[in-house]
Amino acid sequence: MPALPLDDAGPYVAGAYLVFLALILIYVAIMASKLVRIERELVELSDLVEGRRAAAADEERDAERSEAVPR
Amino acid sequence: MFGRGLRTLSIASVVLVTGAFALVFLYAPNDADQGFVQKIFYLHVPLAIVALGGFVAGGVFAIQYLRTGDRGYDLRSYVAIHLSLILGLGVLATGSIWAKASWGAWWVWDEPTLVSFLIVFLLFACYQPLRFSIDDPERQARYAAVFAIIGGAFVPLNFLAVRLASSLIHPRVLGTTGGSMPGEMRLTFLVSLVAMVCLFVTLWKYELASKHASMRLRRLKRALAGDDAAGPLARTSAPTQI
Numbered sequence: 001m002p003a004l005p006l007d008d009a010g011p012y013v014a015g016a017y018l019v020f021l022a023l024i025l026i027y028v029a030i031m032a033s034k035l036v037r038i039e040r041e042l043v044e045l046s047d048l049v050e051g052r053r054a055a056a057a058d059e060e061r062d063a064e065r066s067e068a069v070p071r
Numbered sequence: 072m073f074g075r076g077l078r079t080l081s082i083a084s085v086v087l088v089t090g091a092f093a094l095v096f097l098y099a100p101n102d103a104d105q106g107f108v109q110k111i112f113y114l115h116v117p118l119a120i121v122a123l124g125g126f127v128a129g130g131v132f133a134i135q136y137l138r139t140g141d142r143g144y145d146l147r148s149y150v151a152i153h154l155s156l157i158l159g160l161g162v163l164a165t166g167s168i169w170a171k172a173s174w175g176a177w178w179v180w181d182e183p184t185l186v187s188f189l190i191v192f193l194l195f196a197c198y199q200p201l202r203f204s205i206d207d208p209e210r211q212a213r214y215a216a217v218f219a220i221i222g223g224a225f226v227p228l229n230f231l232a233v234r235l236a237s238s239l240i241h242p243r244v245l246g247t248t249g250g251s252m253p254g255e256m257r258l259t260f261l262v263s264l265v266a267m268v269c270l271f272v273t274l275w276k277y278e279l280a281s282k283h284a285s286m287r288l289r290r291l292k293r294a295l296a297g298d299d300a301a302g303p304l305a306r307t308s309a310p311t312q313i
Contacts (some may be wrong), residue, residue, distance in 0.1 A: 009108035012172035016111045016165040017092075020118070023161045027274065034281055041288050048295055 074280035080273040087266035091259070099259040111169040113259055117267035119162045119188065123226050125155030125271060126195055130223015133216035145212040146310045148219050150278045152198050154271060159192045183236040187229045194222050208311050282309060 095113045102109035132148035135141070166185065167177045179185060201218055205211040252260065 009106055009172060012108055012168050013110045016114055016168045019164045019168070020114055020161050023157060023164075024270075027157055031277060031281055034285070038281070038285055038288060041285075041292065045288065045292055045295065048292075052295075 073276055073283045077273070077276050077280060080269065080276060084266070084270045084273040087262070087269050091263040091266040094259040094262055099255050100253070102256075105173060108169065108172040111165055111172075113263040115162060115165040115169055116260070117264040118158050118165065120264060121267045121271045122155045122158035122162055123188075123191065123230070124268075125151045125158065125275075126191065126226050127223045129155065129195075129219045130221075130226075133219035133223070136212065136216045137220075142212060142310060145216065146279060146282060148216065149202070149310055150275055150282065152195055152219060152222075154275055154278065156192070156195055156198075158271065159188075159195070162188065163192065183233045187233050191222075191226060191229055194225065198222070202309075212310060286311065 091113070095110055099110075099113070101107050102112075129148045129152035132144045132151060136144035136148060166188075170179060170185075171177050198215065198218055202211050202215050205214055
């Protein structure tokens with residue numbers, strides 16, 4: 001088969017390279033969405049730790065207060 | 072652990088892929104027979120080689136998993152096969168576009184190279200449904216490893232079978248005589264191949280790091296909040312623990 005002229009071959013070549021680019025971009029976008037989910041879980045986890053720390057501090061303060069009150 | 076060297080690899084991938092594309096369009100001459108459309112070769116062939124190499128790597132990691140019982144190898148095997156499937160999709164799409172431009176048809180069923188690649192692709196496309204169909208993580212990893220080893224061994228056998236088959240219209244790229252590409256074309260092809268390998272390794276490490284971080288986070292969540300608070304683990308085809 002004779003070579004396609006540049007005008008006819010151009011869209012095919014561009015199409016092939018764009019398919020590759022699209023695949024990589026879609027892959028990266030999916031990975032980015034997973035990263036966002038990990039970040040959200042990390043925030044939940046740090047909130048949980050902060051909540052526990054605050055609760056422990058409150059308990060400690062209450063204990064100190066009850067010890068300070070004269071019987 | 073899995074993210075080590077990811078930044079360097081990412082930069083190397085961007086530089087190599089950009090450099091390879093620059094060589095393809097600015098340095099490599101047009102093919103005397105096919106003309107400008109042959110530029111697809113520098114994308115299609117490295118993609119195919121890396122995808123098939125990824126399937127074999129998945130099999131090798133699966134052997135390591137069965138030998139050592141280390142779930143990290145199961146994860147490595149899973150990600151290598153997952154990524155190879157994505158690249159395989161790219162191979163089929165770019166190959167079809169090239170076939171339409173060169174042969175006037177999107178697909179040629181009596182060409183051994185095309186059909187054998189499709190068979191390998193469809194074989195590995197069954198890998199994830201197989202994993203998904205098994206609930207127990209231990210059994211899932213073991214069965215998937217056996218599948219990956221058999222599939223991985225099928226790749227070189229398939230390559231050999233295609234070599235032995237009479238060539239029809241698809242050219243044989245890696246000839247025993249070292250190929251007949253002129254220097255500029257060979258250099259461009261080699262740079263494209265190295266770029267594709269680097270891109271594959273980068274994305275592989277990227278996904279490994281992401282999956283590993285997700286697993287560690289889940290384990291931490293369970294340890295802090297207790298199993299009930301962390302919620303039941305959804306059924307998944309991906310490895311759930313290391």
